[in-house]
Amino acid sequence: MQTQEKDEALIIGRNPVLEALKAEEPLDTIYMNGTGGSLGRICTMAKSRGIVVKNVTEQKLSQMANGAAHQGVIATGACASYVTLEDLLDISRKKGTAPFLIVCDEIEDPHNLGAIIRTAETAGADGVIIPKRRSASLNATVHKTSAGAASWLPVARVANLAAALDTLKEAGVWIYGTDASGDAYDKVDLTGPVALVIGSEGFGMGRLVREKCDFLLRLPMCGRITSLNASVAAGIFMYETLRQRAAKA
Structure with missing residues (x-):
């Protein structure tokens, strides 16, 4: 890479x-x-x-x-070393599988970013995309929280997240945002080329990033608390993608 x-x-x-x-x-x-x-x-x-x-x-x-x-x-x-968007897309091309990418929209807590990277690696994602500004970087805390997954899973750091999503769309990748107004996460087909966007801890996805999404997904909330930790929510979405792909295969 x-x-x-x-x-x-x-x-x-x-x-x-x-x-x-x-x-x-x-x-x-x-x-x-x-x-x-x-x-x-x-x-x-x-x-x-x-x-x-x-x-x-x-x-x-x-x-x-x-x-x-x-x-x-x-x-x-x-x-860890950062890679390019093209590097991430090359991974799925070489494997002969549909792209499976995780986009972190201003995840500033290094513990959350580390946990997302750890889950993404175990769920078989091709890589993670983070912005250069207002985001945790691949520091020691991220590396430790990821339990070493940051050494294996490629991470691309981009100057403009909205522009990066445009690049993914041009490559045939569908952008799935995570938002309470979206469709039920288990009712949407996630077996094709997927980029899951995980919003920031406090504010969710930014406006420009949200506008780039092709679909919005939501998780059921049955209690009095109406949101989940970003890394927990990311894990549920990632494993639903893995479940659907395994069932299709």
């Missing part, structure tokens, strides 16, 4: 670092305290790739992690 840019940051925790090594992410240095369990595997893998491994104190790791649970290991380097 042709990369656009990289977010230089820390990858914190055993599983995120291990997945970054498996995915051959460009890591510079790994800081460790201890050698037991998966730490030994991390050390072996890192040395086999020529990555510098430094044994440091628990205090040093805590300072680097700035309060995050480091589990005895932190890697420095690029958390």
Whole structure:
């Protein structure tokens, strides 16, 4: 894939670092305290790739992690590389399947973005699209929350989300927005080329993005609370897409 840019940051925790090594992410240095369990595997893998491994104190790791649970290991380097929209469309072309993309409209909470990436990877999505402005980036929190999925699932970061949706439409992808005024999510055909738009935590989809949608989907709300966490809602929509595709196959 042709990369656009990289977010230089820390990858914190055993599983995120291990997945970054498996995915051959460009890591510079790994800081460790201890050698037991998966730490030994991390050390072996890192040395086999020529990555510098430094044994440091628990205090040093805590300072680097700035309060995050480091589990005895932190890697420095690029958390992940961004790709282009064309790269994402190439994935489905090479697989011979209809595109399945997730569009995050100003998801600013890195925990939500990480959870969305994790679910998207497990649901078989081809990739995630985020805007450059007013969005969490692929930082250490996103990487850790994704449980390492950010090392495997391609993410494109675009300057203009509405323009990116136009590009997808030109490529034959249907845009499905998520909104309370839409049709029931399980009554709409999601087996074709799909881009699911997940709105921001507080305000949902922006006006321009909403106007680009070909369809609007909604989830049933039977209680007094009328909305779901963005990553939870995204997970339901993604797995309904997976369910329909599996049933059709």
